[in-house]
Amino acid sequence: MAKQTPFYQCHLDANAKVVDFGGWDMPLHYGSQLDEHHTVRQDAGMFDVSHMTIIDIQGEKATDFLRHLLTNDVAKLTESGKALYTGMLNHEGGVIDDLIVYFIDQSNYRIVVNASTREKDIAWISQQAQDFSVTVSENNHFAMLAIQGPEAIAKTNQILSEAQKQAVKELKVFFAVDSEGFFIARTGYTGEDGYEIMVPSDQASAFWNKLLQAGVKPCGLGARDTLRLEAGMNLYGNEMDEDISPLEANMGWTVTWQPEERDFIGKSALIAQKETGVKNKLVGLILEGKGIIRSGMKVILDNGEQGTTTSGTMSPSLKKSIAIARVPKTVGESVMVEIRGKHIPAKVVKASFVRMGKALV
Amino acid sequence: MSNVPSDLKYISSHEWIRLEDDGTVTIGITDHAQELLGDVVYVELPEVDSEVALEDEIAVVESVKAASDIYAPISGTIIEVNEDLEDAPETVNSSPYDDGWMFKMQPSELSELDGLIDSESYQNEIED
Numbered sequence: 001m002a003k004q005t006p007f008y009q010c011h012l013d014a015n016a017k018v019v020d021f022g023g024w025d026m027p028l029h030y031g032s033q034l035d036e037h038h039t040v041r042q043d044a045g046m047f048d049v050s051h052m053t054i055i056d057i058q059g060e061k062a063t064d065f066l067r068h069l070l071t072n073d074v075a076k077l078t079e080s081g082k083a084l085y086t087g088m089l090n091h092e093g094g095v096i097d098d099l100i101v102y103f104i105d106q107s108n109y110r111i112v113v114n115a116s117t118r119e120k121d122i123a124w125i126s127q128q129a130q131d132f133s134v135t136v137s138e139n140n141h142f143a144m145l146a147i148q149g150p151e152a153i154a155k156t157n158q159i160l161s162e163a164q165k166q167a168v169k170e171l172k173v174f175f176a177v178d179s180e181g182f183f184i185a186r187t188g189y190t191g192e193d194g195y196e197i198m199v200p201s202d203q204a205s206a207f208w209n210k211l212l213q214a215g216v217k218p219c220g221l222g223a224r225d226t227l228r229l230e231a232g233m234n235l236y237g238n239e240m241d242e243d244i245s246p247l248e249a250n251m252g253w254t255v256t257w258q259p260e261e262r263d264f265i266g267k268s269a270l271i272a273q274k275e276t277g278v279k280n281k282l283v284g285l286i287l288e289g290k291g292i293i294r295s296g297m298k299v300i301l302d303n304g305e306q307g308t309t310t311s312g313t314m315s316p317s318l319k320k321s322i323a324i325a326r327v328p329k330t331v332g333e334s335v336m337v338e339i340r341g342k343h344i345p346a347k348v349v350k351a352s353f354v355r356m357g358k359a360l361v
Numbered sequence: 362m363s364n365v366p367s368d369l370k371y372i373s374s375h376e377w378i379r380l381e382d383d384g385t386v387t388i389g390i391t392d393h394a395q396e397l398l399g400d401v402v403y404v405e406l407p408e409v410d411s412e413v414a415l416e417d418e419i420a421v422v423e424s425v426k427a428a429s430d431i432y433a434p435i436s437g438t439i440i441e442v443n444e445d446l447e448d449a450p451e452t453v454n455s456s457p458y459d460d461g462w463m464f465k466m467q468p469s470e471l472s473e474l475d476g477l478i479d480s481e482s483y484q485n486e487i488e489d
Contacts, residue, residue, distance in 0.1 A: 017399075028399075032399075032400055032481050033399055033425050033426075034400045034402075034425065034451075044390065103420075207402075222399065222425060222426065226425060290405065291403065291405070292402065292403050292423045292428065294428065295429075312421070313401060313425060314402040314425060316402075316425070321403075340421070340428070
């Protein structure tokens with residue numbers, strides 16, 4: 001029996017096409033995935049992301065622990081509410097998960113990890129925490145809703161309480177604030193401005209209904225995937241997994257090497273990789289012939305070397321097929337993609353296609 | 362509930378076939394198929410004048426989600442394709458039985474037409 005989020009009845013009421021997603025009953029779309037995509041690029045849409053896992057890390061040694069656990073350095077976080085995107089690696093330097101960590105204070109952090117990696121993440125974090133005086137606790141009190149798009153903030157603010165309105169007034173990008181039981185973050189996974197809001201579960205459907213009345217449209221997992229792909233954002237399991245180094249997954253910027261004395265899990269493996277040379281990188285592809293690129297297709301470079309697409313789709317904003325591909329660093333300005341037995345030319349670009357409603361390519 | 366017109370023939374892989382008065386056939390995908398696929402964003406059609414055999418994969422319909430093969434419901438020659446779908450693939454969603462038709466064929470083995478199923482049988486199949 002699949003798990004249901006506190007918004008489940010809201011999805012049914014909005015005529016969602018519900019599918020099983022990693023053991024959760026989740027909305028794929030509410031009629032048209034394409035319309036939902038455009039709504040987020042042009043107006044405001046909301047996504048149920050309650051299937052994601054919230055873990056609170058607390059205790060005197062919480063900072064030391066996270067500096068050991070994560071590739072990015074939480075010591076950079078000094079302002080309460082500041083968020084940091086980071087990888088969590090195994091000892092071999094493979095990516096166990098990518099996650100966001102919120103700094104509340106030196107002994108109090110909140111992290112949000114992927115739904116599909118929940119069990120292994122909790123097991124890994126708890127195991128690593130044994131040497132530190134910290135508590136690792138899954139927080140099940142919240143439903144989570146991402147409200148995204150150029151009008152997302154204005155429309156959401158209309159329905160917040162007076163105290164919450166005050167709290168978000170100066171909220172900067174990649175910061176969160178706790179107000180009247182809501183944890184409101186200015187983050188997202190679409191390339192648009194907006195919020196990701198943790199709402200107490202018992203207030204979830206009331207909050208959803210108020211947003212509906214404010215003109216925020218329900219959007220499903222289908223649109224979530226095309227939006228994140230246009231934004232060039234990684235999806236765990238596609239762009240990276242436990243056998244892939246962050247250095248081959250466009251996550252080099254999330255690895256903080258200094259100060260040298262900080263030793264995080266996987267660091268020595270990454271240093272060894274740098275010494276022997278990192279062979280591959282992630283790039284963006286724009287198809288120049290007919291067809292649609294999907295994940296797992298062969299990419300052929302001019303010099304005969306090969307790579308693979310990790311995600312691909314028809315971009316609803318660009319009306320062209322786009323993809324993210326892992327290819328040898330020797331890649332030039334164009335490649336061939338093998339689509340259903342045919343070699344179709346594609347242009348190589350930075351893996352970031354659309355941001356803030358504008359085409360970047 | 363999906364629309365299954367009674368004047369058409371069907372095959373189990375969700376293509377519909379209309380037998381025209383001039384002995385040719387017109388082929389598309391069913392309302393049920395377009396619902397399963399979701400928003401159609403690309404259609405690759407066969408070459409006009411190409412010879413195809415029963416059950417050959419001859420066209421592709423791609424939605425935002427996935428690609429789906431279209432099979433030849435009979436053997437014969439492709440005589441016309443719906444070129445409008447190239448610029449407006451979403452027509453397959455909005456009008457699967459009319460403007461969203463995919464290609465026309467001249468059948469070469471008339472006996473194969475007996476292998477097509479009627480609307481009632483197709484309706485039963487998709488309800489299972």
